[in-house]
Amino acid sequence: MKKNYSIKGIDCANCARELEEEINKIEGVQATINFMTEKLIVEIEDDKFNELFEEVKKVIKDDEPECTVEEV
């Protein structure tokens, strides 16, 4: 399942790139961060979505504490 989120408050383009890299390290998660449109697109298998997305949120919280993620 592919879902779109708005991700606000990333400092710079390089931070976005690093964050994207960190999220992609989680097994079973495919993520793209678009710094310009402030969007996060994650692709996770349906039955694992909720569980893995919690991990994604944790990585974001760790890396960029000021970031907000909202479903669109």
Add this chain to the structure above:
Amino acid sequence: MSKKLKKIIIAGLIYLIAVFVKFENEIINTLLFLLSYLIVGFEIVKKAFKNIKKGKVFDENFLMTVATIGAIAIGEYPEAVAVMLFYQIGELFQSYAVDKSRRTIASLMDIRPDFANLKNGSEIEKVDPDKVKIGDIIVVKPGEKIPLDGIVVDGDTMIDTSMLTGESVPRRAEVNSEVISGCINQTGAIEVKVTKEYSDSTVSKILDLVENASNRKAKAENFISKFAKVYTPTVVCIALALAILPPLILHQEFSIWVYRALSFLVVSCPCALVISIPLSFFGGIGGASKMGVLIKGSNYIESLSKVDVVVFDKTGTLTEGVFDVQKVKPENGITADELIEIAALAESMSNHPIASSILRKYEKELDNLRVDDYEEITGKGIKAKVDGKEVLIGNTKLMNDNGITFEKSNDVGTVLYVAIDNVYSGHILISDKIKEDSKRAVEYLKKSGVNQIVMLTGDRKEVGEHVSNILNIDKYFAELLPNDKVDRLEELLKNRDENKTVIAAGDGMNDAPILAMADVGVAMGGLGSDAAIEAADVVIMTDEPSKIVSAIKLANKTMRIVKENIAFAIIVKVLILILCAIGIGTMWEAVFADVGVSIIAILNAMRVLHIREK
């Protein structure tokens, strides 16, 4: 005023006092510097310590912290504070510039309707476009955006489609006209019966496409990501070596070389490189959508800029795709009007496009009872009884099969021969009109450096030749079945230079396979056609082929800016690294290499929005 800006101003003032006022006790100066440093830099230092715990030593905050604390340690107070100050000012300016360009580009795509006036009996209610169902009636007042696709049931008006098409001439809409969401109603109030829910309406499809476009990353973006990953660690390692090795080997003072190493750390931040590239591509996509061209990904901008061959489908792309009767030539004692009437009657049961063009020409009502024994002969034509007379209407094969002597016409187009009771009665020429814009498109494509322009058509050889001569097309292939078109394209793709691309343009309806196969598939006439929007990589909202030229030009400009930014950032950084290493450069230059370069690159990226069409 933001908190960050306040801190910068306060810290800046304290810094100036510390620099210009000579206190008797120098410790006061030092303390002022430290105070200024803490005010402007505390956040960064805090973040840096947090990151060390996570093992992220190549993080910008960390690098800045090490560089400035290092400078303090060797007694370079003014420089330490200045670097932090300028770094923060740069960051602030950078985020302002990014925000501003984000908004500029977003405003280009501002076609999202905020509400719909839903008609409920005699009352009108303002609702979210999401809430409107198919079959509902909505009212669109002058000056409002049309929120959903539908058909006008009352009123007439002029509609401004320029937000979607880049076309400034308004379109007329009256009862029974289809209207498309995202356009602006200009002159009169209309009532519209909704035909698509909001999520299926044109405006949502387009928004979705444009907003997701920059998710598909171009090679240049991936290159810079990889480069940034190597660049920072490399520079940091060199800095470390610089701080330790020369003093040990040359027996010079540590502080000189530590200072140089610290400058290196300041230059090592990769942000200038990373920011400007996606920004340029995003700007390119925004600029294109302003002129009615939707590009579905940054990677297609890259491909458009490397175009070598452009392949056009003929019908509906270079030609109008509407077949009209161009000539009626009666023979053997019959008038042109009679010939058309008989032909129209004989064709009245057919669904073929040719039949509809004859019916359009005849214009009058037809009495189907006059037609009997109707028979369609596939690939040849029609046989029917009209007013009791046997009528044959079709191609040369049909005439030959029935042993009719006729005069073969040399006209280019589809020629229908008519025989009544086995006597040849003349012919009707039907052909497709070449778009006025096509000639310009081919001419400009050639001027802009496209090597070869190819036309593919299922039509007869004479028609293909005729059209390609008029338009000055390099090569044409005619009489192709749909899979022949795929084969031809495959050949072109195989023979192309590795760094070059083949663009295929069609109407997106029946040429979806070639659009999907080409490096870049361009669909024309996207406005109101879901199929076209879905099939292609680039969608041209109007049906002008010359917009391909505009798209290529914009892609070229975008790529030029991307390359300029990459080269500029790398060259400046390397140059300043060298200057710092040999002791000419100071931390001041190093800060410029970081934030100064980012800001210049951002400003350069915004140029992509200012492109003149044609």
